[in-house]
Amino acid sequence: MINLIVEILTIMITFYISVIYGNTAIAFIGFAEVLFCISEYIWLIISSWKKQYMIKIPIAAADQGEDIGVTIEEQTYRKRGYTGKCRYKIKVKNSLEGRWQAKWLDASGSYLYQAQLPGTYEFCLEKVKIYDCSGLFYIVKKVNKSKSVEVIPEIYSMPVVITGTVRNFFGDADVYDDIRPGHDSSEIFDVRSFRKGDKIQSIHWKLSAKADELIVKENSLPKACAVTVIANPAGHMNIRQKEKFIQLVAGLSFSIMDQKCSHYVAWYSMQKQDIVRARVDDEESFYIFLSYFLKDKLAEKTDAGSLYMEKYRMEHIVHLVVVNSDLTIKRGQDVIGKPKEQNFKKEMENLEIIL
Numbered sequence: 001m002i003n004l005i006v007e008i009l010t011i012m013i014t015f016y017i018s019v020i021y022g023n024t025a026i027a028f029i030g031f032a033e034v035l036f037c038i039s040e041y042i043w044l045i046i047s048s049w050k051k052q053y054m055i056k057i058p059i060a061a062a063d064q065g066e067d068i069g070v071t072i073e074e075q076t077y078r079k080r081g082y083t084g085k086c087r088y089k090i091k092v093k094n095s096l097e098g099r100w101q102a103k104w105l106d107a108s109g110s111y112l113y114q115a116q117l118p119g120t121y122e123f124c125l126e127k128v129k130i131y132d133c134s135g136l137f138y139i140v141k142k143v144n145k146s147k148s149v150e151v152i153p154e155i156y157s158m159p160v161v162i163t164g165t166v167r168n169f170f171g172d173a174d175v176y177d178d179i180r181p182g183h184d185s186s187e188i189f190d191v192r193s194f195r196k197g198d199k200i201q202s203i204h205w206k207l208s209a210k211a212d213e214l215i216v217k218e219n220s221l222p223k224a225c226a227v228t229v230i231a232n233p234a235g236h237m238n239i240r241q242k243e244k245f246i247q248l249v250a251g252l253s254f255s256i257m258d259q260k261c262s263h264y265v266a267w268y269s270m271q272k273q274d275i276v277r278a279r280v281d282d283e284e285s286f287y288i289f290l291s292y293f294l295k296d297k298l299a300e301k302t303d304a305g306s307l308y309m310e311k312y313r314m315e316h317i318v319h320l321v322v323v324n325s326d327l328t329i330k331r332g333q334d335v336i337g338k339p340k341e342q343n344f345k346k347e348m349e350n351l352e353i354i355l
Contacts, residue, residue: 053088053143055125061150061291064118068149072109072125087129094151095119095297096242102126117239118153118246120295122146150294152287153243156251156348158337162259166226166318166355224262225279226318227355229253231267231293232304235325242298244341249323250290251348256355257286265289266308268299275307300325319355329353 017023054073062068072088085107091100096119105111115121124146131138231249233242253265257280266277278289305322322330329337329351336354339347 051130051141053125053128053141053145055090055123055145055147057123057147057149059149061152062115063152064115064154066151067112067114068121068123068151070111070113070123070147072105072128074109085131087131089126089128091124091126093122093124095121095294096239096246098297100124115149115151117243118151118294121149121151123149150291152290152294153247153250154345155254156247156345157255157258158251158348158351158353160252160255160259160261161352161354162256162261163355166261225264227256227261227263228277228308228312228317228320229256229263229265230305230308230320230322231265232322233298233300233325234303235300237298237300237325240341241325241327244327244339244344245298245323245325246294247344248327248329248339248348249293252321252323252329252353253280253289254286255353256280257282261355265293266304267293267296268302268304268307270297270299271295275304275311277308321353321355331355 051074056071056073058069070090074086086109087107088105088109089102090105090111091102092113093100094115094117096117103111113121113123125143128141128143129138130141229249229252231245233245237245249265253263256263262279262281264277264279266275268274269276276292278285278292280286280289305320309320319331321336324330327338327341328335337351339351
């Protein structure tokens, strides 16, 4: 915009001088300036039509505090003449902060962004300034291409003790234990040779006929979830409190999973306007849960605990563990932990959660 104003002023001054002095040569210079400006802008417009710009980020997830490399790639269709440098306007938004931060990139189109907070980061290439070879003229092309990156919070584990009641909990589930047999006849865990004391009903007659010996079916053990962790951010939180809240929920779930205890993590989804939950059995399912959780905006005015008990009132579990916005961990009505924000990692390591 400033360049265009300068160009117009220059042309006006040239014509003004030609009028004052009655000099046709200066007037021709003014006309030449007009033709030059028009031709340059026409060339820039034609060149911009042949260009497409993409925002590229080589990773889909990053750790908290890690640098995220952002690159702008130019794609040109058909043969074109030379144009000058480009500048790129990038906007970045974190799901915790909820506001955009803008930055202009130089001609290299590369940018290292340090993700200081956990959550989902959205990078948007909003517009591009395309300059001519002289660097005096440019046009602005709107792009609006975006990419997102999930930034995983720092995981602070805590001591978790799993009692026999939770460990030996029996219930219906679609997931079965791959180490221990059980009593669910709908799924076969393994087959073995008949031993004294085995029931006749457990004999697999078809396999026995093929093997020419008695073969017994071992039933599977459903891995029912005896524990549900509810993320309940009902209350006003600043950015740092939101960060600690997410780290606490993630750390608690990771620590329970690390004790080989299958569990649910539930929260109120702003996207679905309903209580949702994710089952955590191992590291893979833990990071899947974390991916969904980080994409959702924290609902600060909804009591997720009450909504969960209403939706799953027919389901039986041993412990309902609620993580609140003030960082208290409740098991039923009892507060079983509350790490302080100062020295948060050490506070987490000193907690002992008994389930």
